[in-house]
Amino acid sequence: MQPAKQQQQQLSVQAQKERDRLKAQREGQLNKKEQALNKLSDEEVIVQLKAKGLGVYGTKQEKLDRLKKANGIEISNKQEQVPQQQQQQQQQQQAQQIAAQQQAQQQKGSVVDNIKKMEQQREERRKNMQEMKREKAEREEQNQILGKNVDVEFEIMIDKTRLKGGLIQEHQTTQNIKLCVCVRKRPIFKKEEVGGEIDAISCANPMIRVHEPKLKVDGITKYVENHDFQFDNTFSEVEQGKDIYDVSLAPLMDLLVNQGVVTCFAYGQTGSGKTYTMKSIQELLASDLYKLISTTPSYKIFVSFFEIYGGKCYDLLNAKAPLQIMEDKNNNIQIQGLVEKPSESEQELFQLMELANSVRTTHATVANDTSSRSHSICQIAIRQGYSDIGKLILVDLAGSERAQDTQSNNRQRRLEGAEINKSLLALKECIRAMDSGQGHVPFRASKLTLVLRDSFTAKSNKSRIIMIACISPGSSSADHSLNTLRYADRLKDKSNQAKVQLEEREVTNEELLYRQQQGQDRQSDKNLENNNKQQDKQNPPLQLPKINDPRNQNNQNAGNIKKNSSQVPEKEKPKSQPVPPKQQKKINTVQEDSDDDVAAEELVNKKNGQVKEDVRCMKETMMKNEQNNANGNGNEFFDFHEKVNTILEEQDEILNIHMAAIKEDAKLLQQESELIQSIQGVGIVDYDVDTYVGNLEAFIRKKLKIYNLLNKKLLVFKTHLKEEEEISSKMKNTFYY
Numbered sequence: 053m054q055p056a057k058q059q060q061q062q063l064s065v066q067a068q069k070e071r072d073r074l075k076a077q078r079e080g081q082l083n084k085k086e087q088a089l090n091k092l093s094d095e096e097v098i099v100q101l102k103a104k105g106l107g108v109y110g111t112k113q114e115k116l117d118r119l120k121k122a123n124g125i126e127i128s129n130k131q132e133q134v135p136q137q138q139q140q141q142q143q144q145q146q147a148q149q150i151a152a153q154q155q156a157q158q159q160k161g162s163v164v165d166n167i168k169k170m171e172q173q174r175e176e177r178r179k180n181m182q183e184m185k186r187e188k189a190e191r192e193e194q195n196q197i198l199g200k201n202v203d204v205e206f207e208i209m210i211d212k213t214r215l216k217g218g219l220i221q222e223h224q225t226t227q228n229i230k231l232c233v234c235v236r237k238r239p240i241f242k243k244e245e246v247g248g249e250i251d252a253i254s255c256a257n258p259m260i261r262v263h264e265p266k267l268k269v270d271g272i273t274k275y276v277e278n279h280d281f282q283f284d285n286t287f288s289e290v291e292q293g294k295d296i297y298d299v300s301l302a303p304l305m306d307l308l309v310n311q312g313v314v315t316c317f318a319y320g321q322t323g324s325g326k327t328y329t330m331k332s333i334q335e336l337l338a339s340d341l342y343k344l345i346s347t348t349p350s351y352k353i354f355v356s357f358f359e360i361y362g363g364k365c366y367d368l369l370n371a372k373a374p375l376q377i378m379e380d381k382n383n384n385i386q387i388q389g390l391v392e393k394p395s396e397s398e399q400e401l402f403q404l405m406e407l408a409n410s411v412r413t414t415h416a417t418v419a420n421d422t423s424s425r426s427h428s429i430c431q432i433a434i435r436q437g438y439s440d441i442g443k444l445i446l447v448d449l450a451g452s453e454r455a456q457d458t459q460s461n462n463r464q465r466r467l468e469g470a471e472i473n474k475s476l477l478a479l480k481e482c483i484r485a486m487d488s489g490q491g492h493v494p495f496r497a498s499k500l501t502l503v504l505r506d507s508f509t510a511k512s513n514k515s516r517i518i519m520i521a522c523i524s525p526g527s528s529s530a531d532h533s534l535n536t537l538r539y540a541d542r543l544k545d546k547s548n549q550a551k552v553q554l555e556e557r558e559v560t561n562e563e564l565l566y567r568q569q570q571g572q573d574r575q576s577d578k579n580l581e582n583n584n585k586q587q588d589k590q591n592p593p594l595q596l597p598k599i600n601d602p603r604n605q606n607n608q609n610a611g612n613i614k615k616n617s618s619q620v621p622e623k624e625k626p627k628s629q630p631v632p633p634k635q636q637k638k639i640n641t642v643q644e645d646s647d648d649d650v651a652a653e654e655l656v657n658k659k660n661g662q663v664k665e666d667v668r669c670m671k672e673t674m675m676k677n678e679q680n681n682a683n684g685n686g687n688e689f690f691d692f693h694e695k696v697n698t699i700l701e702e703q704d705e706i707l708n709i710h711m712a713a714i715k716e717d718a719k720l721l722q723q724e725s726e727l728i729q730s731i732q733g734v735g736i737v738d739y740d741v742d743t744y745v746g747n748l749e750a751f752i753r754k755k756l757k758i759y760n761l762l763n764k765k766l767l768v769f770k771t772h773l774k775e776e777e778e779i780s781s782k783m784k785n786t787f788y789y
């Protein structure tokens with residue numbers, strides 16, 4: 053190294069040393085100064101700040117910092133001077149800040165995740181929407197080809213939740229079921245689909261599902277509510293009448309020649325297929341019955357067919373002659389005037405049934421153009437001589453309706469609808485009472501249940517009831533279908549079912565009396581006794597209602613029909629149409645009362661009391677059940693029915709009084725004309741004016757009495773009609789039963 057360069061380096065090292073020394077010295081001085089300043093009181097700091105012309109605001113530390121700064125002391129050094137406690141606080145703050153930052157970062161992370169998730173969901177929704185749009189477009193195209201005019205969105209939703217076709221289990225036969233409840237769904241018709249109806253019922257034995265299309269409260273969001281039911285058997289639209297017959301009536305053929313009473317009902321909304329189902333059953337039965345009796349030539353088949361319309365009874369095999377359903381003092385149910393025809397062959401039986409079906413009362417209603425407005429009852433009796441072997445009752449019930457449906461019809465249809473629904477309610481209560489083994493069956497609550505009394509009260513092991521509830525598949529009928537299924541569902545007392553099945557039901561005193569009476573009647577008939585000997589001694593005699601029964605003394609004419617029924621020509625068959633006790637009473641208000649009338653009146657009063665008791669019993673059960681269902685309006689329902697009953701009774705009464713008035717009028721007219729003759733006849737110049745005036749006054753008094761009574765009745769009747777209108781308008785949207 054050159055000496056000059058070395059020298060230069062030595063100088064620069066020395067200079068650096070000198071600079072470091074000066075810096076250290078200066079720092080030392082500043083430190084001392086700072087320490088001195090730190091020791092100053094607040095007042096001293098203020099004095100010094102003022103002396104330097106600086107502001108005296110801020111905290112003590114801020115003022116001190118300002119003073120230090122003015123003295124050339126770096127505030128950054130301050131950190132080292134902060135007391136330990138402050139340092140700790142600062143560290144804590146820092147830690148908190150870091151934690152907050154980390155949390156924020158995490159949050160930021162989860163927000164990001166959420167956004168991702170939402171994006172995924174949106175993507176899925178978008179895909180679903182696209183899929184739905186594609187499905188909808190395809191379906192619309194398909195429907196267009198098929199001529200269907202349905203709401204495709206609902207249709208797709210329903211299709212997705214349908215019960216898969218076929219049977220979940222095999223159909224069970226009625227052999228060991230006392231009450232067999234079946235449901236049959238009819239196919240949807242092309243015209244219904246064209247009109248926008250979707251098939252809203254799916255069925256897989258023993259299940260049935262109602263898919264009810266609905267809108268959410270927003271009024272636009274569509275959804276489908278599914279309701280599941282299970283019955284003894286359910287039959288889908290692809291199953292035929294024979295499928296139903298084979299498991300319901302066919303297994304009971306043996307019972308029909310063994311003192312059995314088999315009753316089969318078809319029930320459901322108008323147009324749901326009740327008559328269709330019944331007709332196919334009738335056809336199959338006609339054939340099987342003759343096969344059944346072919347081995348015993350002494351067995352004969354008799355058929356009677358009548359309808360109950362508006363609470364009145366008409367003979368469908370006798371030009372719809374009116375019939376009287378009566379209960380005599382021995383509690384025997386009489387259908388007076390009913391013609392029972394013998395049938396010699398399958399063809400004859402079928403033709404008789406066809407004839408009766410064709411004359412049933414039908415009307416166009418809101419729901420159905422040719423709705424059967426009556427309950428039709430076909431009774432087929434198998435007899436050997438005068439002995440009853442078995443009995444089959446086929447009941448095609450009138451179509452049930454919503455109050456709303458009948459609202460839009462006229463009063464006649466409304467009263468008719470109310471009567472139908474009342475009898476359906478009574479039927480339900482009677483079947484329930486029978487099935488649950490309840491002592492009292494309120495069969496007097498309606499004419500329908502009155503004539504079917506034996507179906508409910510016959511010995512348990514000899515009686516079978518088959519209820520076929522028919523269902524229309526259309527989506528607009530979903531609420532109706534639900535109602536039908538709920539009705540069918542409530543028939544069975546499920547809690548008690550196992551216990552009651554095929555067990556003997558306890559017999560009420562009244563029934564005992566009835567049976568004893570029947571037994572006495574039988575004993576008095578020698579022929580019957582002889583025939584009975586041939587029967588199985590284990591089986592007690594069958595209790596059948598006395599319809600034109602030759603053994604019934606009250607029905608002499610009927611006896612003629614029965615004994616010679618196969619030989620007597622049709623026109624010779626008498627049609628007994630006695631005046632019912634009620635009617636006799638009313639007419640007798642214009643005529644004189646006799647002892648017989650008084651007894652009849654007592655009987656009528658007693659029976660009316662029993663009817664009221666059964667209606668009360670029915671009301672009680674309904675009100676109890678109502679707590680568990682949404683129907684509501686129990687009191688209104690019965691108010692309405694009471695009013696309808698009153699109106700129907702008054703209608704009869706007014707008609708009777710009017711007819712009696714006309715007869716009385718004709719008699720008076722004759723007498724008046726004789727009176728006039730007596731004073732104005734040829735050659736009469738003088739007459740007793742006082743006698744004439746007295747007679748004339750008597751005529752006027754009589755006429756006034758009759759017409760005043762009629763007028764009074766009319767005024768009350770009109771008030772009741774008005775009240776009916778008011779109650780029925782409140783009952784919209786409710787099912788009657």
Ligand SMILES: Nc1ncnc2c1ncn2[C@@H]1O[C@H](COP(=O)(O)OP(=O)(O)OP(=O)(O)O)[C@@H](O)[C@H]1O
Nearest residue numbers: 238322323324325326327328420422423424450451
């Ligand atoms: N299972 C079925 N298959 C084909 N058509 C059917 C079926 N059930 C019913 N129908 C048809 O539906 C229509 C209505 O049936 P039906 O007259 O039997 O109804 P309903 O319940 O007796 O009606 P209402 O109570 O009004 O008399 C008829 O045209 C009938 O032929």
